[in-house]
Structure formats: C-alpha cells, structure tokens
Amino acid sequence: MGSKASSDIKTPMIFHQDSSDELPLKTIPGSYGMPFFGPIKDRLDFFWFQGQTKFWTSRMEKYQSTVFHVNVAPGPPGFRTSHVVMLLDQKSFPILFDVSKVEKKDVLLANYMPSLSLFGGTRPCVFLDPSEELHAKVKSFVMNIIKLNASKWIPEMQKAALEVFPKWDLEMNEKAKAEVNTHTSQVACNVLVRTVLGRDPAAPGEATLKTDGPSLFRTWLAPFLAPIASIGLPHILEELTFHSFPIPSFVASGTYKKLTNFFEIYGTELLDMAEREHGIDRHEALHNIIFFMGFNAFGGLQLFLPAMVEYVAGAGQKLHDALVKEVRDAVKEEGGSALTVAALRRMELSRSIVYESLRMSPPVAYQYARAKEDITVESHDARYEIKKGELIGGCQPVATRDPRVFKDAEKFVAERFMGEEGKKLIKYVLWGNGPADGKPSVSNKQCAANDLVPLLSQAFLACLFLHYDSFTIFKPTIKGNSVTIHFSSLRKAC
Template sequence: MACSSYGGVQDVPGSYGLPIIGAIADRYDYFVKKGVEPFFRKRMEKYKSTVFRVNMPPGPPISRDPRVIILLDAKSFPILFDTSKVDKKNVFTGVYTPSTKFTGGYRVLSYLDPSEENHSKLKNFCLHVLKANATKWLPEFERATGDLWAKLDQQFAKSGEAEFNRENLQMCFNFLCRSVLGRDPADPGHASLGTEGPSYVLKWIGLQLAPIVSTGVLPKLLEEITIHALPLPFLLVRGDYKKVYDFFWTYGKQALDSAEQQFGLKRDEACHNLVFNICFNAFGGMLIFFPALIQRIAAAGRQLHADLAEEIRGSIKENRGLNMRALEGMALLRSTVYEVLRIEPPVPFQYGHAKEDLVVESHDGKYAVKKGEMLGGYQPFATRDPKVFHYPDDFLPRRFMGEEGEKLLKYVLWSNGPETEQTTVHNKQCAGKHFVVMISRLLVAHLFVHYDSFEINPSTTTKVVFTSLHKATS
C-alpha cells in the first residue's frame, strides 16, 4: 500500500500481498522463518513505524480475514481497549474463532462485545462468583501451595531436581475447584475427575488455540501443513470436556443457582461460561504466568530473594499471619509482580474492529483507519516501549515502587486495560484483574515463607526445573 499524508494523517504503511499467498507467506514467517517477536520487529524496522499492515495467523482457510493493522507502542495500543471505537465481538483469539462446539454451542463472555445484551449478564455473573468466594481464596491457596511445596521437596530429595510446571498444574486446578465449587476434583463421586482434570482441560484449550500457536512438539513445517492449516474438531475432546462440564454442573450448584435467579441466565449457558472462566481464563493464565514469575525471580539472584524474604516475613509477623493486610504491606513484592506482568503478559494479543473511520496515533505519526478494519496489538512491545520505560527489556523489580513508580502503572496493560482503571460491565477489562494480582503475590509470598532462595536450570526455557532449594532458616 502506498503511503500518503493529508493534514498530518497518513495511510498505514505495509502491504498484505497477494490474496491467500500473502497470508500464507506471512504465516510462514511468523511460525517457521522468524518467530513472533522477530516477525514484528523486522516489519517495524522495514516500515520505520510501530503501526503497519500485516496478515496475522492462521490465514486462509481458517481465518475470516487475516488482514490486520498492528499496533506496537504504548501510545497506539490503548485504542484496543476503547469500546466506543472498537468492536470486540468474536476477536478474543484474533482473526480466527474456534467453533462454539467447544463451549456448548454458546458464545461465551470472552467473545462478546459490551454492546451485546448478554455481556452484562455474564460479566456480572463472573464478578459475583469472584466476590462470593472471596473468603476462600487465601486459605485454599495456602492449602494448595502447601501440597505443592511438599511435592517439590519430595522430588528434590530423590533426584536433586524438582519440576515446577507439572506440580503447578494440579495445584492450580485443585485451588480453583476447591475455592469456586467447594469440591476437590479427586474426591470420590460419580462426577469425580481424579487427577485427570488438568489434562482434560489442557487438551480442550490446546485444540482451540492450535491454529494460532506453536506446540513446541511437532516440527514447524509439519505444524504448518496440519494444525495451522485446518481447525481441529471438537470431537477429539468431546468426552474430556463432558467430564469437566459434568463436574462443574454437579458441584457448581450455588453459582448456577445465582446465575438463573439473579442474572436471568440459562443454567447450561452459565455452566459453560463458568467452565471457560475458571479453566480457560483463570487456570490457563496461571499456567502461563506462574512459571514466568518464578523464572524472573530466580534469574534476578539471591539479593532480591533476601530482600523479598525479609519484607514478606516481616509483614506476616507484623500482621499476625499472611492475610490481606500483610499482603498490602509488601511493596517490593507488589512491584515485582507488576514488573513480570509488564514484561510477560499472560495474554499478549488484543484485537478489535474499527466501529467508524478512525485516526490512530503513535509516538511518531497519525494513521487513517477505515470502519470495519481489524486492529491488533502485540502487548509485550507496547509494555516495553522505550519511550515510556527506562531499560524496557530489563527486569527491574523495584520499577513500580514509590510515587514515580505508581505513575507507570497506567502503562501496565495485561488485564485488557490500564492497571489504573477498573473493570466494569461496560468494558472488556478482565473481571479477575485484582484476583490475578493477589494470587500471584500470594504465590511468591508462600514461596519465600518456605524457602530462603532457589535456583533453576536456565537451559529449560519451556519449564521451570529447580536445581537448588534452600529451606527457610528464619
């Protein structure tokens, strides 16, 4: 596309190439030739712009339309949160939407625009579930992480290593089920999941996301001609999903009663949304973010470990336990969690269709966008914007401490909105925004109650393997 300017407003640079061929070529670059961040960086350098046109995976024949105007800086990215300007209908997974067969035939909350009638009902239901179980979060998380540390200690005693990711799977799933449903998934009963719940959920999530992610298991070229070229059918996980759904249907009575009586929702629709919110959003997010959190803290070294341990244990002692007052007294811990959310947001992409002709403004230009065009953003570039953050690619645990640090929180965007704004039924900001920050802080707090310091194997980037665990001495 030719680049022109009128009144300071320019055409968006970049080209989609030939129909079908251009999209396939971009997908090949994205998955095989370059990888995600080099894919965007090379184009940013080519067009000398953080705003440009590109085809986003998976492309034909799966995508409705792969053409996207991509936004890669802190100034342009926030338009994706403005629901007066962008439509968020069916853009949760970008230019491709999984079949509603994965969610009982319903479009669940994540795929709804706030203008749709059901959005308010479902988001209020989600907020209600979080609030109704608020008294369970801290004790159930302590119980679940207690099991986690015991298993890691056993592994380490046997082999001198302990894998966090595998034990984290069951810990997160147990915690969420016990807190929301009041039921351990392994308890005996006709709907019991045993210890298979996490594997059922991972397969269900994996099939939905397969066309737009790399498995890390199959050779890249094989992925291209299989899971990136055709949507995988729900039939492959229908039995597994039914087991999870039946568990939620059987033991989620209190939540489902409120969905019908307070929010006017159909019971089965509410149950499919409850499964999605807990298993896809909460559980899936924890599986991505918790290992990233551990990796960053491990790499920072023993001085940070000592400082966190001192702060955490001091606040617990002062407040007579690990309660919300104690947690609020841990400024370094809070800043550390926000810094990891900045660098490695668990959901890196955002999308929306322009509701009208728009002008998108970056640090370096203004660009004309036509009504109906798809806008998308890769969040790690926006939250590592060098024009906002000093040393943007460095992990600086104290970045958000103090008055100046607080001012930077508006550029932390992990929750589908600035950290300084609140989630409402009128926006798409994560209903569990405060919950996620809280349990992330709790994880690190419990970690340093149990250990003074730890090290991990730096060569295993896809999982966290502890190579040293130093038990707490004070």
C-alpha cells in the same frame, strides 16, 4: 501466539520525530501481500523463518513505525485471512480497549473463530461485545463470584502452595531437580475449584477430576488454541495440519464432557445464582463458568506463575534476601504464620515483582478489535486513519516494553513499580483487555479478575519465600510455545 518469559520480545529503538501538538497524518505502512500467498508467507515468518520476536521487530525497523499492516495467524487455506492494522506502542494500543470506538465481538483470536461445539454450543462472554445484552449478565455474574469468595482466595492459595512444596522437596532429593509447570498448574486448578465450588477437584465422587484437572483443561483448550500456537512438532507437519485447518471439536468432546459433568454436579449453587439473580439460562451459565475457570483463570495462571518464578530466580540472591525479609516481616506484623490480604498490602516489593512480570510476560499476548467507525489512531510520532470495519490488533509484550515509557524496557527490574513514581507506571502494564489499574465493569472488556490475578500471584510468591530462602532454575526447556522450568536448587527456610 502465546507469550513466554524465555522467548522475550525485544523492542528495537525506532527513529523518533520531535514531539509536537499536531502529529503528522501518515498512510499506514505495510502490505498484506498477494492474496492467499501473503498471509501464508507472514505465517511462515511468524512460526518458522523469523520467530515471534524478529517477526515484530523486523517490521518495526523496516517501516520505521509501530503501526503497520500485517497478516496474523492462523491464515489460509482453511481459515479466514486476518488482515490486521497492528498497534505496538503505548500511545496507540489503548484504542483496543475503547469500546465506544471499537467492537470486540468474536475477535479474541482475530478472524479465527473456533467451533462453538467446544463451548457447549454457546458463545462465552469473552467473544461477546459489551453492546450485547448477555455480556452484562455474564460479566456481572463472574464479578459476583469473585467478590462473594473474597475471604477464601488467599487461604486457599496458601493451602495449595503448602501442598506442592513437599512434592518439590521430594523431587529435588530424588532427581536433583523439580518441575515448576506441572505443580503450579495443579496449584492454580486447586485454588480456583476449591474457592469457587467449595470442593476439592480430587475428592471422591461420581464426577471427580482426581488430579487430572490441569490436563483436562489443557486437552480441552488444545483444539481451540493450536492454530495460533506452535506445539513443537516438525515444521512441515504442523503447517499442514494445525496451522492450515481447524481441529475438529470432537477430539476434545470426551474431555469436555468430564468437565461439564463436574461443574454441573458440583456447581448447582452457582447455576441457581446465575438463573435467579442474573437471569442467565443454566446452560449458558454452565459453559461460561467452565470457560472462565478453564481459559481465563486457569489458563492465565498456569502460564504466568512459572514465568514469574523464572524472572525471580534469574534476579539472584540479593532480591531473594529482600523478599525473605519483606514477606516474613509482613506476616509477623499481621499476627502469625497465616498469609492475609493485610499482610500482602505491606509487601511493596513482591507486588512490584508481580506487575513487572506481567509487563514482561502478560498471560495473553494479543488483543484484537474491529473499528466501529472511521477513527484516527496516534502513535508517539504520527497519526493514522483506520476505516470502519477494519481489524485492529496489538501485541502486548511489545507495547509493554515501549522504550518511550519504560527505562531499561527490556530488563526485568523488580523494584520498578515501587514508590509513588513506580505506582504511576502501573497504568502502562497492559494485560487482561485493559490497563492494570483499570476497573472491570459490565460496560467494558476488562478482565473480571483484573485485581484477583495479581493478588493470587503475589500470594504465591509470598508463600514461596515463607517456605524457601532461595532457589535457582536450570535453563528452561522450550518446545514450540511451551516453556518448561525446573528448579536446580531449593534452599528451605531454617
């Protein structure tokens, strides 16, 4: 159940009561339907009969509520049913981040838990609850990796971007179009591997990834994510296969072995650090590094960078002119052609665009948790009781378009997060298991790269407008949950 810029979820206007200090206590509306058939009906509605947008909006309209019972994918026959209390507004959603009240153990994909064989037999940190001892060790290790490489991230992003621009220019000359997704995926892979391992993934060697890093990551993730996504196959075939039964992990075993060999051979220093400084078994550390790099970091950036490009392209020439001036002036004021953190701090508009893009299309659309105790959740209009053990979920692209918080919530507004008032809205950008202004720690589930991903995305955007004056795109090609974007024009800087 991924999010994408070209299939935006539109939040309907719900009937609202007058606000009061004591909201009424209501029964959670909605139904899970008949055993077996109810979850299948909801799954078919989600993937085929209604689609993601209408699936959520129709239920909010039907129940006149942003809190309700529903079944989420993948569902039966070969999966455990995921009965979920769904939270789709800014007031109720944050309970999903409060680990004093909810448990995050093995709920990344609701009740669907993929085979641990996909992860070398380990449970990566994303599946661990902060109450588990290993969570603190691994989270601390990952945060340390990010911090130790602080001086490398931006130079490596500029290097990777400068490598891809000639390829786009060549494609434009030869084909009159240039694909965004493939090349931004390579940018993401190169930045991450070069920075963290200090090695080019394509460099010759016994375990070289050549230029196949992005495709290897995607092939490995396919069995993991296919049951909750549409890959564009004929409906009946997809329903009878990927959406009905877990994909055996052996289909990706060869791919994962290549990734494992690469990180084991060239990540020796990281594994030493994990064992010596954080007390993590080398096997655990190895597979957590792969998961962090492949799912959390690469997976997020490969989805987000094209979405951001799409939003900026659609905003038009006036925004492009403003970005050209902001980016080039900031770099000049900081001493030259090299992009720096100091230069990025001067770029208020580009930073706002990153947060607005995250608001519209967070890389991971869904969050889940399980109630540790009987709790009461408040929406804007009512209170609801959730029982201990119940599964709770939220769709971030709906909550981040809450019309009670954001004016013109369905519209991409590049300047939304500029100025003092704009900065106050950043806390309502929900992504990465927390608010955008939150601070990752070993005691919460906030993404360790909560500050890094926006910074890298802003750096990529800045690199674009250092090299190009403007660009346009064709209408995106949509196949299942996959959105492919092509430039229709690229106007180089003089």
